[in-house]
Amino acid sequence: MKTPRILERESVLAPLMLTPVALYMVLLVGFPFLMAFVYSFSNVTVGNPEFQMVGFRNFAAVLHDPTFLKSLLNTCIFTFTSIATVLVLSNMLTELLMREFRFKWLIRFLIMLPWTAPIALGAIGYLWFLDSVFSPIDWLLRTWGLLGKPGDLLGPMSNLYWLGRPDLAMASVIVVHVWRLLPLATMIRIAGMNSIPREVIEAAQVDGAGYFRRLFHIVLPLLLPVISVTVLFSTLFTFTDMTVVWVLTKGGPPDNSTQVLASLAFLKGIQGGDLAQGAAVAIFFFPVLAGVAAVVLRIAKKAVVT
Numbered sequence: 001m002k003t004p005r006i007l008e009r010e011s012v013l014a015p016l017m018l019t020p021v022a023l024y025m026v027l028l029v030g031f032p033f034l035m036a037f038v039y040s041f042s043n044v045t046v047g048n049p050e051f052q053m054v055g056f057r058n059f060a061a062v063l064h065d066p067t068f069l070k071s072l073l074n075t076c077i078f079t080f081t082s083i084a085t086v087l088v089l090s091n092m093l094t095e096l097l098m099r100e101f102r103f104k105w106l107i108r109f110l111i112m113l114p115w116t117a118p119i120a121l122g123a124i125g126y127l128w129f130l131d132s133v134f135s136p137i138d139w140l141l142r143t144w145g146l147l148g149k150p151g152d153l154l155g156p157m158s159n160l161y162w163l164g165r166p167d168l169a170m171a172s173v174i175v176v177h178v179w180r181l182l183p184l185a186t187m188i189r190i191a192g193m194n195s196i197p198r199e200v201i202e203a204a205q206v207d208g209a210g211y212f213r214r215l216f217h218i219v220l221p222l223l224l225p226v227i228s229v230t231v232l233f234s235t236l237f238t239f240t241d242m243t244v245v246w247v248l249t250k251g252g253p254p255d256n257s258t259q260v261l262a263s264l265a266f267l268k269g270i271q272g273g274d275l276a277q278g279a280a281v282a283i284f285f286f287p288v289l290a291g292v293a294a295v296v297l298r299i300a301k302k303a304v305v306t
Helices: 010-040 057-063 066-097 104-116 119-129 136-143 166-195 198-206 211-239 243-248 261-271 275-283 285-305
Strands: none
Touching (some): 057 275, 066 166, 066 211, 104 166, 166 211, 211 285
8 A cells, every 4th residue: 555645645735725824814914913912002102212001091192082083983984884885785686697698698697896806996996986076966956956056956056075074974985885895795695695505495485475575584694694795795895994984985074074984093093103092093903893793693502503
């Protein structure tokens, strides 16, 4: 009996295949996280060569900062509104794309484009759409008689100033982020729908179950693990994202109306030079996201077991 080659041994091949993943986690995730954790308990700044541990002073300062509390509220609004919208729209798109029609492949390709394209480029494109002077959206509204004259539905102003008014700025940021996340959520839902046996749906139709009854009693319970994964990834991407906010508003308009925790950490730690304060804001992500991940994975596990 020939001795198996060393790479064919499971005890050798498995650690060898996992080594790149472990190195990635340690070098690109673990080490920066450890540095941020240490910095959050220190007084380190860009211009201060001294390094002293100050305990929980940074966290106390952050929790008493009105900007942090405003950013936390904005982050919750931004995250939960985006995820709820993505779940509803992805369900609608999934229902559409599960049907047979001409050029279905082209529609799927176009839907996936926002996810494959760099988000910074997409957000810069939306800067033109939402421009205070040259917005084509405002031009359409003026053309349709909804904006620009006294008595019009949206007011007499020639422009809505999408990124200059607190309520419209937050709505604009949410819409752009939903545009970014919707393709991924839709593809996950389509994969989940394809895993449901067609016999189950057809049997429900034969029994006279309508669309909403099939949706809430058959489809959604079977898709709960898939939906849980969608919610988990969407929460992680949204809660820690600052690209859309930074490109469109940089946390403004005034009074930090669209400031979120990720952009605040960047503003304090990188632009402000206070690495300790920025690290304290960033570390706040860990318990929140760990708790969300634990809850969502527990729900998914129960759905799989049942």
